[in-house]
Amino acid sequence: MSVIETEQLQVVYRAGLRRKPVQALAGLDLRVEPGECLGLLGHNGAGKSTALGCLLGLIRPTAGTVTILGQTPVPGAELFRQVGYLPEEPTYHPHLTVREALTYYGRLQGIADVDAASEGLLERLDLARWRDLPIASCSKGMKQKVGIVQCLLHAPRLLLLDEPMRGLDPLAVMAFRELLAEANRDGATIVMSSHLLGEVEQLARRVVILDRGRLIADDSVANLTRHREPRYAVAIAATDTWPPELEAPVAVDGEVRGIVAPAALPAFFDRVRDDRLTLISCALQRASLEEAYMSIVGEISHA
């Protein structure tokens, strides 16, 4: 059984004084299997947060169906015992202290001893010393850490994360990445929406790209990056005449570095030999998720 299943999911908003219809999701079909770690990508307004809102029952779809863990999500459903949600905006109860807020959220999840359950998470995210600080006085990063703890507190089977790394310092990003990897190893399914493609690339094994409410790509990270044309990053010793096969050449520290397309590689090697240039390095450079993303979204925009 899929953890998440949507069929022809559509959301239409009415915006402005004239109540003009805006299509936020246009027939999204999505399946997420147990144990997957899925990245949900797309420009601003592509429909990522709307999709997450539908998965959580916070937004009612105009048409189509959505099930998570075999049930239709509605606010306050019992199935949320097995779901952890990290909202995009750190909108926690500002009048409560970190400890009070976590106790409140944890007790609602049915955790008897929230202090004990949150201790490890607070320590790992370097939030333990701030537990008596009112949330209103917390920095953006601290609020995000509160969100992470409340989301992981009950060891959920499904994690829905909206811009999870937002506002976090590098150490916290690393700690959170480890926590997510551990949760995933323990069997948790993760769906994360993010603009930080490097983070998604490190965590997710599959990526879904949305554009104007439509699904335009759904593939593994490996496939998405592999299908882009490979290129070779080369470096030669500094020379007066730069080989014309070298794309975007730059001179750095007595070297000339650049990119060579696979088709131009034999000609490049011939020139290196004929002109007696010194080849320092030549390495296959796989496309990053960012490049793959830009290429896919660019193709759609041109189409």
Next chain:
Amino acid sequence: MRERLWLHTAAHLRFYRRSRIVLGVGLAILGLWSLTLLPLFFGGSNAGRFNQLRSVAQQLTTLGWLLSAALGLYVTSTHLRNRSLQVILTRPGSPQLWLASVFASALIVAAAMQAIGAVVTLVLSLAWGVPYQIGFFYMAVNAVFQAAIVIAVLTTLGAVLHPVVAFLVFVLFNENTFESLRFGVELMKAQNHGGWFLEGARPLVIAIHTVLPMQYPFEGQTTGVVQSMRVTGTDWGYLLATAVYSFAVVAVCFLLAEVALRRRSFATTT
């Protein structure tokens, strides 16, 4: 369920306690009240003590009512506007339970305010040597039921409208406004003024006036209690009727607020 209801209620009570707006409004009302009442505490003959005590009790009742009336509106619109409800609704526990806790927390504050008022009245009656009349207690309990009506109406409006708009709607379109309108319409009809417009407006005004909840039910019938602080069997009957009426208003408002909440989206839109 009971534990979750209490968890929400306790969170709301903390919210009231730590809110600078609630504190500021409370202090402002308390300050104005003190200025009005302080002269009563100085001087005055023994014969006039009863009237002073009655005045203090009435003022305390109004003060408690004012402080607690808008709390439901405040907490509802705050959580709806800053989207902190997202964290609650993505946990087990129905939204109705959360809504019930909003009503409950505001009612707890209303009851506490009236209880404090009743205790102050009792202490003053002992200090001034004025026999404590059961009417003081009656007024405090009656004020809790009256506060419940206003809390329910404002909370429901807060679930649908912007808090400022909700407050304006409450102030402008309440029972008193439509009572005056109804009186005016009836008067014009009796004097044969108005024509077709009056004929069309009259049933509408009557219908709205009938539907709108009374803020002070049976006020006219219980003026004797306010005057003498003595309570007859009939007055207790009116108190019971007020309780039943306020319970009905709270129930209807709860259902309307629940429908309004159910129709809302609780997430960002893109």
